[in-house]
Amino acid sequence: MKDHLIKATIYDGMVRAYTIVSTETVEEARRRHDTWATATAAMGRTITITAMMGALLKDDQSLTVKVEGGGPIGAIMADGNAKGEVRGYVVNPHVDFDLNEKGKLDVARAVGKNGALSIVKDLGLKDYFTGQVPIVSGEISEDFTYYFAHSEQIPSAVGAGVLVNPDHSVLAAGGFIVQVMPGADEDLIAELEEQIQNFEPISSLIQKGYTPEQILSKLFPDEEVKIHESMPIEFKCKCSKERLGVAIKGLGNEEIDSMISEEHGAEATCHFCNEVYHFNESELERLKE
Ligand SMILES: [Zn+2]
Numbered sequence: 001m002k003d004h005l006i007k008a009t010i011y012d013g014m015v016r017a018y019t020i021v022s023t024e025t026v027e028e029a030r031r032r033h034d035t036w037a038t039a040t041a042a043m044g045r046t047i048t049i050t051a052m053m054g055a056l057l058k059d060d061q062s063l064t065v066k067v068e069g070g071g072p073i074g075a076i077m078a079d080g081n082a083k084g085e086v087r088g089y090v091v092n093p094h095v096d097f098d099l100n101e102k103g104k105l106d107v108a109r110a111v112g113k114n115g116a117l118s119i120v121k122d123l124g125l126k127d128y129f130t131g132q133v134p135i136v137s138g139e140i141s142e143d144f145t146y147y148f149a150h151s152e153q154i155p156s157a158v159g160a161g162v163l164v165n166p167d168h169s170v171l172a173a174g175g176f177i178v179q180v181m182p183g184a185d186e187d188l189i190a191e192l193e194e195q196i197q198n199f200e201p202i203s204s205l206i207q208k209g210y211t212p213e214q215i216l217s218k219l220f221p222d223e224e225v226k227i228h229e230s231m232p233i234e235f236k237c238k239c240s241k242e243r244l245g246v247a248i249k250g251l252g253n254e255e256i257d258s259m260i261s262e263e264h265g266a267e268a269t270c271h272f273c274n275e276v277y278h279f280n281e282s283e284l285e286r287l288k289e
Helices: 023-033 037-055 107-111 141-151 186-197 202-207 212-219 241-249 253-263 281-287
Strands: 004-010 015-021 062-068 076-081 085-090 116-122 128-134 156-164 170-180 226-232 266-269 276-279
Touching: 004 037, 004 212, 015 037, 015 212, 023 037, 023 085, 023 170, 037 062, 037 076, 037 085, 037 107, 037 141, 037 156, 037 170, 116 141, 128 141, 141 156, 141 170, 156 186, 156 202, 170 186, 170 202, 170 212, 202 212, 212 226, 241 253, 241 266, 241 276, 241 281, 253 281, 276 281
Parallel strands: none
Antiparallel strands: 004 015, 004 226, 015 170, 062 076, 062 116, 076 085, 116 128, 156 170, 266 276
C-alpha cells in the first residue's frame, strides 16, 4: 500500500478526521538520515503529524514544525505542504534507548520535556501564522494535542505511531487527527475522548495492514463517515544545487576564496534530506560577488 491520507467528516460535519499511513515516507527519512530506533520514532511521529497538518492547508501554503525538548536528540524539524510533500530530520540521529515501561520506544526520553513545540505556517502573500507551546510530554502526539487546544483553540485528538524492525528499518507508521468543529456539544467531545483513549495503537493497526479508510471505520464504528479526499503522501525535499549555492554565496568572497585555495572545492549537505552537493573550483568562482 502506497502512503496516503484521507480527509473525512463525521457526526454531520461536526467532527473532522484525518488518517494517514506513512510507513514508506518515514522509512525514506530514516534511510536518508540513518536514524536509530528511538530517534526514528520521534522523527517519524513528527513527520507523520506534519504531513496531516500540511493537508489541513490549501494551495501553495506550507508549514514548518520544530520540536525542541532539550533531550539527547536535539531538535526535530519537519515541513509539509498541501500537496502531500513532507520532509524532516533530527539534529542527533544516533539516539536509541531501551524500551520504556510500556514496552514502547522511549520517545519522551529522547525528545526531553524542557522546551517548546513551534509551528510556522506560510499562508502565502507574506502572511504567516506562528504558534508556540511548551512541550508537555515529549511523546509528540500529546504535544500536538496540546498545541491545537492552546494555540489554535481547536479541541483535537492527535495520534501517531512508528514501529521499527530489528534491522532498524520502519515496519509501520501512521497517525490520525480528530478535531471538533466550533459549536459541537460537550457530550460529543466527551464521547470522542473516551473512544480515542480506548483505541488500539495506530502503529499496530498499520502493521496488520489497515488502510487509512479502515482505521477511520475502526475509530468510528457506529457513525457514518463521509470521505472527502484521498491524497498520496511522500518524502520530498525542495533543495537543489542552486539553492545551496545561494547559501555558499552568503558566506562571502573571503570564505569562498579559502574553499578554493585550501579545499579546491566544497561540499554542501541539505539538512532536510542529507543530499550532498559538490562544487568544484570554477563553480565556486562563479558564486563570488
Ligand atoms: Zn534536501
